[in-house]
Amino acid sequence: MAKKVLIVYAHQSSGSFNAAAKNAAVEVLTAQGCTVDVSDLYAMGFKATATAEDIKGEVKNAENFCYLEESKLAWEQGKLSADIMEEQSRLTEADLIIFQFPMYWFSVPAILKGWIDRVLTNGFAFSQEKRYSQGIFKDKKAMLSFTTGSLESMFSPTGINGDMNVTLWPLQNGILHYCGFQVLAPQIFWAPSSAVAEDRKSMLESWRTRLQSLLEEKPLSFISLDCFDDKAFQLKPEVHEKHASKEFGLTVGIHLNKPLPPHSQMKNGCGCCSELL
């Protein structure tokens, strides 16, 4: 069956490397028969800030406004603002979401954080019961595709910026996996602005090659919700025990005070914890 792809794209300029990466994705995926939709956040003038204006009509508690609660209620009652509802409907349609952006300050640019804060509404994207491996979007895939200013070596366990796997954890676990998405390995374009034209071209070429079979890729490994008790959300003793003799922790965050599993946020098929998944 033909797949639907949503690209959430956050760059100001159509002449940028990020634009070229986005265009390559549109082209290659469309040629495969996918339907590709693009949310071009800067071009849309997308509102980044989570405010009471995101809710049509009166809010429940104006005195002590809580965005998490008010937006949940508004979603239930169909009272979210039109721009949020439009993005939610695009997301609902999609089988795969690609976030394309330049890394700003070890994270996503504010306009993309605004999309995350406003579109992934409590109730629509997650609930207390439906998150992580039981998450609402567990039948969808998602991935980060981004450019860095720094070279790859600087983002290593001995490099000045530290291990990129650590930097990716809050984004890939705390946002994508939290909502249930199967997270595909990130596409990282290392410092294209410092590269010569030929190297930039070859970065795009390998992205095009990857895109050919992107939808068949195995996702990154995370820990199943079953491995945690359902009161305190702590790893069950039997899981902990089973892993006691292992060299590495389970994931970057759930590291059990062991060394981090190598490349677990960068490469799929990390075998170290697959038996638990």
Added chain:
Amino acid sequence: MAKKVLIVYAHQSSGSFNAAAKNAAVEVLTAQGCTVDVSDLYAMGFKATATAEDIKGEVKNAENFCYLEESKLAWEQGKLSADIMEEQSRLTEADLIIFQFPMYWFSVPAILKGWIDRVLTNGFAFSQEKRYSQGIFKDKKAMLSFTTGSLESMFSPTGINGDMNVTLWPLQNGILHYCGFQVLAPQIFWAPSSAVAEDRKSMLESWRTRLQSLLEEKPLSFISLDCFDDKAFQLKPEVHEKHASKEFGLTVGIHLNKPLPPHSQMKNGCGCCSELL
């Protein structure tokens, strides 16, 4: 000498726990003789998105607009928009910056990410030579003060959200320490919205107590820029060697494939790497 404090505050409601935490800081620090300034981002309608409108007059390369380069040039030429220049002047005045916010999606809310993306301009806040321990703001202190939705146990190395030290690394290392700030231990208010009134009150009381001597606290430990070679920005072999027999990595990110140093992003005076600093 009386100190100047800037609180960058990101909550929509004056009735919130975050507002109470901000007010407590204003009160206690003012009573100590500090001058306290507050940037109330939602009340100011602070623009979160990094766009060409941040630059007065014509940009250098409209075809291939690069925010990092254009904003650097605009800062050099005094052409940044008034709202950015105003925040930069507040930051320049301050000895201590407190970021007060509710954690959204394992990070800061988009409006605060916008302050970071737009105010910490290339040239003003960092340069290729002036960053990390040689950073421009190395005589200033900064800290995160935030509320979570989750309980503390959930943000542990065996908890469902993973170790909070990992989640804090990109923020505290990649933004605050990157600009040179001495990073004070974060003030984390664990799930105040799930707490009873008495517990919320006691959270605020311990914050007030901490504020009494906040300015005398030792900052968190990071690795000095001298420990890296100045071409590839890799840890120097002699530093690596000196640390070879140690149980823990140096920091969360620069972990040398060893277990992470416990609490290193949460508590000051982590001793494990102090000899290198």
